[in-house]
Amino acid sequence: MSDLLRPDLALIARTVTPGARVLDVGCGDGALMAALRDDKGVDARGLELDGANVAGAVGRGLSVVQGDADTDLAYYPDASFDYAILSQTLQTTRRPDKVVEELLRIGAQAFVSFPNFAHWRGRLSLLWGGRMPVTRLLPDTWYDTLNIHHLTIDDFRALVKERGWHIDGQWFLKGDRETTHANANLFAEHAVFLLRK
Amino acid sequence: MSDDSRFGLRRQVRLSGPLALDGGAALGPVDIAYETYGAMNADGSNVILICHALTGDQYVASDHPSTGKPGWWWRMVGPGKPVDPADYFIICSNVIGSCMGSSGPASVDPATGEPHAMRFPVITIADMVRAQALLLDHLGVDRLCAVIGGSMGGMQALTWPTLFPDRVENCIVIASTARHSAQNIAFHEVGRQAIMADPNWRGGDYYADGRVPSAGLSVARMAAHITYLSEAGLTEKFGRRLQARATKTFGFDADFQVESYLRHQGLSFVERFDANSYLFITRAMDYYDIAEDHGGSLARAFTATKARFCLVSFDTDWLYPTTESRIIVHALHAAGAPASFVELSSPFGHDAFLLECPELNRVVDGFLKGGRA
Numbered sequence: 106m107s108d109l110l111r112p113d114l115a116l117i118a119r120t121v122t123p124g125a126r127v128l129d130v131g132c133g134d135g136a137l138m139a140a141l142r143d144d145k146g147v148d149a150r151g152l153e154l155d156g157a158n159v160a161g162a163v164g165r166g167l168s169v170v171q172g173d174a175d176t177d178l179a180y181y182p183d184a185s186f187d188y189a190i191l192s193q194t195l196q197t198t199r200r201p202d203k204v205v206e207e208l209l210r211i212g213a214q215a216f217v218s219f220p221n222f223a224h225w226r227g228r229l230s231l232l233w234g235g236r237m238p239v240t241r242l243l244p245d246t247w248y249d250t251l252n253i254h255h256l257t258i259d260d261f262r263a264l265v266k267e268r269g270w271h272i273d274g275q276w277f278l279k280g281d282r283e284t285t286h287a288n289a290n291l292f293a294e295h296a297v298f299l300l301r302k
Numbered sequence: 303m304s305d306d307s308r309f310g311l312r313r314q315v316r317l318s319g320p321l322a323l324d325g326g327a328a329l330g331p332v333d334i335a336y337e338t339y340g341a342m343n344a345d346g347s348n349v350i351l352i353c354h355a356l357t358g359d360q361y362v363a364s365d366h367p368s369t370g371k372p373g374w375w376w377r378m379v380g381p382g383k384p385v386d387p388a389d390y391f392i393i394c395s396n397v398i399g400s401c402m403g404s405s406g407p408a409s410v411d412p413a414t415g416e417p418h419a420m421r422f423p424v425i426t427i428a429d430m431v432r433a434q435a436l437l438l439d440h441l442g443v444d445r446l447c448a449v450i451g452g453s454m455g456g457m458q459a460l461t462w463p464t465l466f467p468d469r470v471e472n473c474i475v476i477a478s479t480a481r482h483s484a485q486n487i488a489f490h491e492v493g494r495q496a497i498m499a500d501p502n503w504r505g506g507d508y509y510a511d512g513r514v515p516s517a518g519l520s521v522a523r524m525a526a527h528i529t530y531l532s533e534a535g536l537t538e539k540f541g542r543r544l545q546a547r548a549t550k551t552f553g554f555d556a557d558f559q560v561e562s563y564l565r566h567q568g569l570s571f572v573e574r575f576d577a578n579s580y581l582f583i584t585r586a587m588d589y590y591d592i593a594e595d596h597g598g599s600l601a602r603a604f605t606a607t608k609a610r611f612c613l614v615s616f617d618t619d620w621l622y623p624t625t626e627s628r629i630i631v632h633a634l635h636a637a638g639a640p641a642s643f644v645e646l647s648s649p650f651g652h653d654a655f656l657l658e659c660p661e662l663n664r665v666v667d668g669f670l671k672g673g674r675a
Contacts, residue, residue, distance in 0.1 A: 150640065159644040163612065164664045166672020168640040170631055180632035 110140055112281045113192055113218040113297050120216075120274065120299065121145060125187040128152065128211060130174050130204075131194030135162030142167070150186075152177060175199045178207035186211055192218040192297075196252040202264060209302040214273060218297040221277075223257035223290050242294045258290040265300065274299035308441055309338045311364050314403050317436050321398075324589075327423035331412065334437045335403025336360050336395035339379070340387030342443070349443050350385055351434065352394040353451030353458035356526075356583055357575055359402040362394040363387075368574060377658060378450075384667035385450065395437050397430040397458070399582040404433075407578035408509065419578055420506035427454070427590045431461045435469070445469050448670060452476035452655035453622065454583070457590050460630065464592060467607035472673040474666060476614045477655045479626035480600055480633070481591035486621070489529055490584040493522030497577045506578045519577040520568030527567045532618035532651030536560060593633075600633035612669040613643040614655070614662060621652040642669060 110118060114137045121127060123145040129138050132151030135158075141147035151169035153159050162169040170177075174191070175198050189212030191204065196219050198204045208215035220242050227238035237247040245251070258277070265272060277284045277293035284293055308315070313336050320330030337360045342349060352362045352375065359366070363373040363380045379385040385392060396404040399422070407422040438446070449470055451459035456478025463470040479486075497503055500518030508514050528536075540560040544550065547557065556562040593600040604611075611634050615627040624645045634641035646661050648654035655662065 148640075156645055156647065159642075160646065160661050160665050163642045163644060163672075164668030166668050168610065168642050168672075170635075170641055170643040171645055172628075172631075172643075177632075180635045182636055182638065185635075185638060 110136055111192075112278050113276075113295055114140075116276050116278075116283070116297055117190060117192065117216050117218070118144065121147060121188055123147070126150075126185070127188045127190060128181065128186040129190045129192075130178065130208065131191060131197075132158075132162065132167075132169060134158050135165060135167040135169055137190070137192070138162070138167050138169070139165060174204050174207075178204065178211060181207075181211045183210055184213060186213070188212050188214050188216060190216040192216065193220070195219045196222075196254050196256060198254065201254050201256070202268070205264075205270075205300070206268070209270065209300060213301070215300045216297060217261075217300060218295065219256060219261065220252075221258045221290065221293050221296055222255040223259065224294050225291050228291075258293060258296045261296065261298065265298070271301045272298055273301050309341075311337050311339075312367070313337060315437070315440055317440060319436070321429065321433055321436065323423050323429045324426040325424045325429075329398065329405060329423060329425075329429075329433075331405075332398065332433055332436060333403065333405045333409060334395050334398070334433060336393060336437060337362065337364060338441070339363055339392040340390050342391040346442075346444055347447055348390045349438075349446050350390045350392050351438070351446050351449045351462075352379060352385070352392060353434075353449065353455035354394065354397065355451075355453040355455050356587065357523075357571070357580075358455065359400070360394045360396045361402075363392070374656065375452075377656075378663065378666065384663050384670060390447065391443075393437070393441065393443070395434055397454075397583065398433045399425045399430070399579060399586060401576035401579040406576070407506065407582055408576040417509045419509065420581075422578070422582060424589075425582060425586050427457045427461050427586055428465060428595070430586065431458050431465055434458070434462075435466060438469075445471060448472040448474060448673070450474040450476075450666070451478070453478055453652065454587055456622075457587065461590075461592065463607035463609040463611075464596070464603040467609070470607065470609045472612070472670065473609045474612045474614075474669065475627075475630065476662070477616055477619050477622055477652055478613075479622040480630050481593060481626075482588050483626075487588045489525065490588055492525050494581050494584060496521040496525070497581060500577075503577065506581075508577075514572070515577045516569075516572040519572045519575065519580060520565075522577075522580060523571040523575075524564040524568045527564060529621045530652045532620065532649060534618060535649050535651055538649065539563075600629065601636035604634055604637035604639050607639065609639065610669075610673055611639055611641040612665065613641065614665060615643075615645045616648045616651070616654040617645055618648060618650065619652040619654065 127149045129151045138149035159171040189208040230238035276297040277289040278295035317332045319332045320328035396402040449459045449462045456475040497518035500515035503515035545562040596602040613627045615624040631643045
C-alpha cells in the first residue's frame with residue numbers, strides 16, 4: 106500500500122512506529138492514514154479543510170474531522186498523539202510557525218514536509234526569467250496558488266534553531282528519490298523534517 | 303428468532319418501569335411502540351438503534367400506517383442502503399412523550415382511566431434515551447453497534463454514550479447539537495404559545511370531545527417548518543410566485559405559493575400529531591444541554607466512553623448550524639474520543655438529512671464499515 110503513496114508520505118509511513126497514535130493535519134483523502142492503519146496498526150486521526158476530501162476519507166472508515174490547521178489545532182489536548190504530521194500544508198497556513206508550535210504541543214514528535222522554494226530551478230526562473238517559478242512541484246501561478254508562505258530548507262532550519270526545536274530526522278527528495286543532505290537547499294525539491302520540542 | 307413476537311413491524315410493549323425521570327417524577331408502566339428490521343446475529347454485535355426527530359415515529363423504513371407514505375428515512379435504512387437489514391438488526395422506537403403508541407400525554411393513565419394530558423410528567427431527551435434502554439433490555443440487546451439520529455434523533459444518539467458509555471460502539475449525529483440555543487428555545491416557545499392560545503386547547507383536556515387545538519398546532523408547525531428549510535431553498539421552490547392566480551387579490555387569502563405550502567404543511571400535520579405531545583417534546587428539547595448535565599464541561603460527558611463518533615452538518619442548516627457540530631467535535635477531541643466530522647453541502651437546510659444526499663449515505667456507510675473492520 107505504501108508503495109502507492111506520494112514519496113514524502115511513503116517516507117513518513119516507513120518511519121512511524123507501529124501502533125503509534127498519529128494526527129495527520131491536512132490529511133487529504135486519507136491515503137497516508139489508511140496506509141498507516143492497514144500496514145502498521147496505527148491509530149490515525151485526520152484534520153482536513155476540504156469537505157469532499159473529508160467525506161471521502163470518512164467513507165473509507167477513517168476518523169477525519171473537517172477543520173482548519175490555523176484555528177482548530179487548539180482544540181486538541183497536549184501530548185495526545187505520538188506523531189503529528191503536516192505534509193505539504195505548512196506553506197498554505199496563515200501562521201506556519203504557530204502551526205508547528207501546535208504540532209509539537211499535540212504530538213511528542215512532528216513530521217513537517219514542504220516544497221523547497223530555493224531549488225535551483227526556481228532560482229533560475231526568478232534570476233533569468235524574472236518570473237515566479239511554475240514547476241512540476243509548484244504547478245500553480247502566483248495568483249492561484251494555495252501557497253501563501255514560500256519557504257526554503259534553510260529558512261525552516263533557521264526557524265527550528267530560533268525556536269529551540271530539535272531535529273530528530275531530515276530527508277530530502279528530488280523527484281521521487283531521496284537525495285543527499287549536501288546542498289539540499291539548492292538541489293532538493295522537497296524536505297521532510299522530524300521535529301521534537 | 304423470526305418467530306419471536308418481540309421482533310418485527312408494528313410492535314408495542316408495556317414495560318413495568320417505573321422509569322425515574324430527570325424532573326423527579328416516575329413513569330410506570332412505560333409503553334413503547336417500535337419496529338425491528340433484520341435479525342440479530344449470534345453474538346449480538348450487529349444491532350443499530352435509529353432515533354427519530356421531533357415529529358417522527360418508529361416507522362423508519364416501513365410504510366406509515368395512517369399516511370401510507372414510505373418510512374421517514376427509507377433513503378438511509380433498508381435493503382441496499384447504508385443501514386441494511388441484511389447486515390444489521392435495526393430498532394426504531396417511538397420516543398416517550400410522543401403519540402404514536404409510546405407513553406405520552408394522549409395515552410391513558412392506568413391509574414385514572416383518563417388520558418394523561420398535561421398531567422403527563424415533563425420529560426427530557428435523557429429520559430427518552432433511558433426508555434430506549436429499557437426497550438433494549440426487553441429485546442435482549444446488550445450493546446449497540448451503532449446509534450444513529452438526525453435533529454432531535456441526533457440529540458438522543460449523542461446522549462446515549464454519555465448515559466451508557468459501555469453500551470455504544472459507534473455514534474452518528476446528523477444535523478444536531480449538544481444543547482438547545484436561545485434561538486431554538488425561542489422558536490419552540492412561539493409554537494407552544496400558538497397551541498396554548500387556541501381556545502380548543504383548554505389546558506390540554508381536549509381528548510374527550512374531539513375538538514382539538516388544530517389551529518394552534520397548525521401555526522406551530524408552520525413556524526417550525528420555516529426553520530427546517532433554507533432561505534435559498536424557499537426562494538428556489540416558491541420565490542414570490544402566486545398560488546393558482548394571475549394577480550394579487552389584495553386580501554388575506556394565500557396569494558403566495560409559500561403561504562399555501564405552509565398552510566398545507568400545518569393542516570396535514572394536525573391530522574397525525576397530538577398538540578400536547580408537541581408541547582412535551584419541544585420542552586424536552588429545550589431542556590437539553592449535555593454540558594450542563596456534566597458540570598458545564600461537554601468533554602467530561604464523553605470521557606467514559608470508547609465509542610467512535612461521526613458528526614455531519616449541512617451548510618444551509620440554520621436551525622442546528624455547523625458551529626454546533628464543531629462544539630461537539632472539539633469536546634470529543636478534548637475527551638480523546640475518535641471523531642469524524644464533515645459539513646455537507648445541500649440547498650435544503652435542516653431537512654437535508656431526510657432528503658436525497660448521496661454524500662451523506664457514503665459517509666454513514668463508510669463510517670459503519672470502518673467501525674466493523
